[in-house]
Amino acid sequence: xxxxxxxxxxxxxxxxxxxxxxxxxxxxxxxxxxxxxxxxxxxxxxxxxxxxxxxxxxxxxxxxxxxxxxxxxxxxxxxxxxxxxxxxxxxxxxxxxxxxxxxxxxxxxxxxxxxxxxxxxxxxxxxxxxxxxxxxxxxxxxxxxxxxxxxxxxxxxxxxxxxxxxxxxxxxxxxxxxxxxxxxxxxxxxxxxxxxxxxxxxxxxxxxxxxxxxxxxxxxxxxxxxxxxxxxxxxxxxxxxxxxxxxxxxxxxxxxxxxxxxxxxxxxxxxxxxxxxxxxxxxxxxxxxxxxxxxxxxxxxxxxxxxxxxxxxxxxxxxxxxxxxxxxxxxxxxxxxxxxxxxxxxxxxxxxxxxxxxxxxxxxxxxxxxxxxxxxxxxxxxxxxxxxxxxxxxxxxxxxxxxxxx
Amino acid sequence: xxxxxxxxxxxxxxxxxxxxxxxxxxxxxxxxxxxxxxxxxxxxxxxxxxxxxxxxxxxxxxxxxxxxxxxxxxxxxxxxxxxxxxxxxxxxxxxxxxxxxxxxxxxxxxxxxxxxxxxxxxxxxxxxxxxxxxxxxxxxxxxxxxxxxxxxxxxxxxxxxxxxxxxxxxxxxxxxxxxxxxxxxxxxxxxxxxxxxxxxxxxxxxxxxxxxxxxxxxxxxxxxxxxxxxxxxxxxxxxxxxxxxxxxxxxxxxxxxx
Numbered sequence: 001x002x003x004x005x006x007x008x009x010x011x012x013x014x015x016x017x018x019x020x021x022x023x024x025x026x027x028x029x030x031x032x033x034x035x036x037x038x039x040x041x042x043x044x045x046x047x048x049x050x051x052x053x054x055x056x057x058x059x060x061x062x063x064x065x066x067x068x069x070x071x072x073x074x075x076x077x078x079x080x081x082x083x084x085x086x087x088x089x090x091x092x093x094x095x096x097x098x099x100x101x102x103x104x105x106x107x108x109x110x111x112x113x114x115x116x117x118x119x120x121x122x123x124x125x126x127x128x129x130x131x132x133x134x135x136x137x138x139x140x141x142x143x144x145x146x147x148x149x150x151x152x153x154x155x156x157x158x159x160x161x162x163x164x165x166x167x168x169x170x171x172x173x174x175x176x177x178x179x180x181x182x183x184x185x186x187x188x189x190x191x192x193x194x195x196x197x198x199x200x201x202x203x204x205x206x207x208x209x210x211x212x213x214x215x216x217x218x219x220x221x222x223x224x225x226x227x228x229x230x231x232x233x234x235x236x237x238x239x240x241x242x243x244x245x246x247x248x249x250x251x252x253x254x255x256x257x258x259x260x261x262x263x264x265x266x267x268x269x270x271x272x273x274x275x276x277x278x279x280x281x282x283x284x285x286x287x288x289x290x291x292x293x294x295x296x297x298x299x300x301x302x303x304x305x306x307x308x309x310x311x312x313x314x315x316x317x318x319x320x321x322x323x324x325x326x327x328x329x330x331x332x333x334x335x336x337x338x339x340x341x342x343x344x345x346x347x348x349x350x351x352x353x354x355x356x357x358x359x360x361x362x363x364x365x366x367x368x369x370x371x372x373x374x375x376x377x378x379x380x381x382x383x384x385x386x387x388x389x390x391x392x393x394x395x396x397x398x399x400x401x402x403x404x405x406x
Numbered sequence: 407x408x409x410x411x412x413x414x415x416x417x418x419x420x421x422x423x424x425x426x427x428x429x430x431x432x433x434x435x436x437x438x439x440x441x442x443x444x445x446x447x448x449x450x451x452x453x454x455x456x457x458x459x460x461x462x463x464x465x466x467x468x469x470x471x472x473x474x475x476x477x478x479x480x481x482x483x484x485x486x487x488x489x490x491x492x493x494x495x496x497x498x499x500x501x502x503x504x505x506x507x508x509x510x511x512x513x514x515x516x517x518x519x520x521x522x523x524x525x526x527x528x529x530x531x532x533x534x535x536x537x538x539x540x541x542x543x544x545x546x547x548x549x550x551x552x553x554x555x556x557x558x559x560x561x562x563x564x565x566x567x568x569x570x571x572x573x574x575x576x577x578x579x580x581x582x583x584x585x586x587x588x589x590x591x592x593x594x595x596x597x598x599x600x601x602x603x604x605x606x607x608x609x610x611x612x613x614x615x616x617x618x619x620x621x622x623x624x625x626x627x628x629x630x631x632x633x634x635x636x637x638x639x640x641x642x643x644x645x646x647x648x649x650x651x652x653x654x655x656x657x658x659x660x661x662x663x664x
Binding site: 200201202204205207208209211212213214215216218219221222225233237240241244246247248249250251265289290291294295298299303304305306307308309310311312329332333334335375394395396398399 | 436438439441442443445446448449452453456459460463470473474477478480481482483484485486487488489490491492493494500501504505507508511512556557558559560561562563578579620623624630
């Protein structure tokens with residue numbers, strides 16, 4: 001291990017990266033080196049190793065140091081290794097992590113595999129000895145900024161550090177990351193080779209974003225034309241357009257009519273609901289809260305579930321499809337599906353009867369009586385009150401309804 | 407709705423309109439709709455490829471879901487608008503959130519008798535995770551919030567109230583205005599609040615404080631402890647935490663009362 005020198009990991013002109021492998025631990029002879037697991041890089045000229053966590057910790061050794069190398073197979077609890085035997089330390093070697101070592105060989109322990117390919121490439125490089133043909137100058141110890149003209153350094157360490165920082169930034173502030181979408185995506189393909197999946201992800205996400213922007217622009221243009229009644233657009237075409245919007249998840253700017261989104265999908269759904277909800281509605285006194293319907297229907301489906309909006313849009317079509325159900329919104333904003341046969345008068349009359357019978361009722365008591373949800377019972381009582389049949393006693397003990405004797 | 411007329415007269419009229427439009431350089435809406443359907447096909451195949459690469463990641467990693475949602479939000483696209491959308495069908499995001507919606511409704515309904523329809527996002531998160539079992543996909547608080555946003559559409563009073571760095575999830579259509587919210591935020595630290603605390607911290611008159619607290623009592627969101635030393639305390643069961651409370655059975659309760 002005393003053959004290694006500290007390095008900044010930047011490649012020189014004419015030096016090319018051949019292969020790199022993560023998850024490698026170095027051994028000084030048979031002993032584990034006093035370093036953590038890191039990345040080993042093979043270039044045409046050197047063997048480089050860098051700590052994964054601390055990118056400043058980077059060491060390198062010229063390939064000319066290598067006499068021979070051999071594979072050491074993996075064992076139980078032991079990773080596969082490559083043992084590299086080395087020449088004596090040259091006199092002008094730059095300082096490194098080890099001043100001195102009693103061994104003249106090192107081992108690379110491949111904890112995340114990759115030893116087969118690495119061995120193959122090392123063999124190639126040691127056979128070709130490309131470093132002999134293209135000697136490199138002394139490594140530059142300071143940053144490359146001002147030396148940009150001198151080297152075309154593809155500073156791996158520098159790039160990976162920037163990516164790590166950017167990754168942290170991105171994780172924290174997504175919107176900032178997406179501001180980059182306006183800039184050309186030059187960097188990403190270059191980095192994709194070196195970088196992990198998440199950048200492939202971001203690159204694909206960016207492309208999806210661009211495509212989506214176009215589609216939304218187009219749909220807005222069409223919507224405006226329809227609104228202004230420009231051109232001769234048939235009903236069919238409008239329905240088709242609405243279904244495109246639906247499949248993209250673009251809000252429908254054309255109409256906010258009572259027919260909801262007016263697509264065939266929702267018409268079908270409405271008919272299905274008409275069949276499916278008859279029995280449950282009758283069991284529950286003719287009325288169900290929309291959230292209850294949502295749970296019931298989706299539990300029954302198991303997959304290809306309905307979105308809340310799908311349900312609302314389908315329910316809005318009950319009347320136009322002449323189905324015996326209605327969507328109803330109470331003053332409180334509570335939305336229910338009710339059987340059309342279930343008339344308002346009946347509900348109010350039954351509420352009044354029950355209250356007269358018991359003298360007074362709270363929503364909870366009424367719910368227990370009828371075996372229905374508290375929410376809907378409260379709505380019935382409120383309705384009866386609205387019609388003037390009941391009056392309330394509102395105290396900290398609760399809301400209680402009495403027959404209206406006025 | 408316009409209907410395309412038939413007959414020579416209508417055709418001529420159409421040709422004239424087309425010519426006029428082309429003159430001004432504008433494109434006919436019908437042509438644009440055709441263009442849109444072509445672009446949709448392209449989009450669909452791109453999305454298929456996207457899904458083949460990233461569907462698993464989105465399923466497993468809530469961070470990916472956040473990024474994906476934010477990307478869509480910046481353009482005004484709602485991938486959760488419909489189960490019939492491309493997003494649901496190809497990327498499978500829909501079912502994840504819609505099912506989560508069902509679970510949220512069920513948890514809120516089950517606890518409503520106790521907390522009046524108000525629950526902390528943390529407690530909701532814990533209970534939903536428990537209900538999903540060990541082998542289900544992980545669910546983050548961001549996922550819950552997006553599912554709740556969708557549930558609002560169904561008008562059953564779902565909403566979120568910011569409190570102490572997190573949120574209270576409301577699942578009943580109780581009217582809660584700014585005053586109520588502020589009192590809830592005040593109560594968040596200890597789980598209860600008193601009239602004099604409100605007077606001191608918020609500088610309200612006694613009547614205003616009492617009015618608000620009464621409303622919370624009526625809605626079943628607060629419980630009155632009139633036996634507290636000093637003055638009455640108004641406790642909020644939604645804010646009960648593991649450290650200050652626990653569930654007991656009726657038998658245990660009988661043994662505990664003095």
